Amino acid sequence: MTEDCYSAEVVRRCGYLTNSYARWLKRPLLADSPVDPLALTRALYELDAVLVSPGTQDDPVFWFANRAAQRLWDMDWKTFTTFPSRLSAEPDEQSARSQLLSRATRDGFISDYTGVRVSSKGQ
Numbered sequence: 001m002t003e004d005c006y007s008a009e010v011v012r013r014c015g016y017l018t019n020s021y022a023r024w025l026k027r028p029l030l031a032d033s034p035v036d037p038l039a040l041t042r043a044l045y046e047l048d049a050v051l052v053s054p055g056t057q058d059d060p061v062f063w064f065a066n067r068a069a070q071r072l073w074d075m076d077w078k079t080f081t082t083f084p085s086r087l088s089a090e091p092d093e094q095s096a097r098s099q100l101l102s103r104a105t106r107d108g109f110i111s112d113y114t115g116v117r118v119s120s121k122g123q
Contacts, residue, residue: 005045005077006038013063014041017053024108054085060101061085 004010015037021029030047034040044051050069054060065073065080073080073088089097104110 004081006041010064011037011041013053014044017064018044020108025111052080052085052088054101056105059084059086062088 018029018033018040030040030043034043044064045066047066048068050072051064051066052062052069053064055063062080062083062085065075065077070076070080075083085101086094086097100110
């Protein structure tokens with residue numbers, strides 16, 4: 001873990017992430033969400049469930065990947081947060097993933113996605 005995962009920008013975006021989740025899904029992302037923004041970011045980072053969030057660029061890059069995601073994909077924070085999210089899907093699944101992201105942009109969230117993800121070691 002590096003200090004980058006607790007930068008002011010990441011802390012700010014984690015607040016947006018949890019607010020957006022609650023607004024769209026009508027329930028909190030964390031059952032006991034800390035009020036303090038830094039504590040909230042730490043809770044998200046240490047969450048047992050995989051949590052990633054891609055940016056909004058034309059070719060989105062992950063801006064957040066918690067510790068569980070980093071273990072799953074075999075990447076550290078710096079590598080993960082410079083990684084184009086499309087590359088996390090197998091090549092023949094990237095088109096379907098692109099359509100999914102379009103839906104997420106349109107609808108604000110997705111809750112029905114399943115798919116194979118590729119680690120940095122090709123697994």
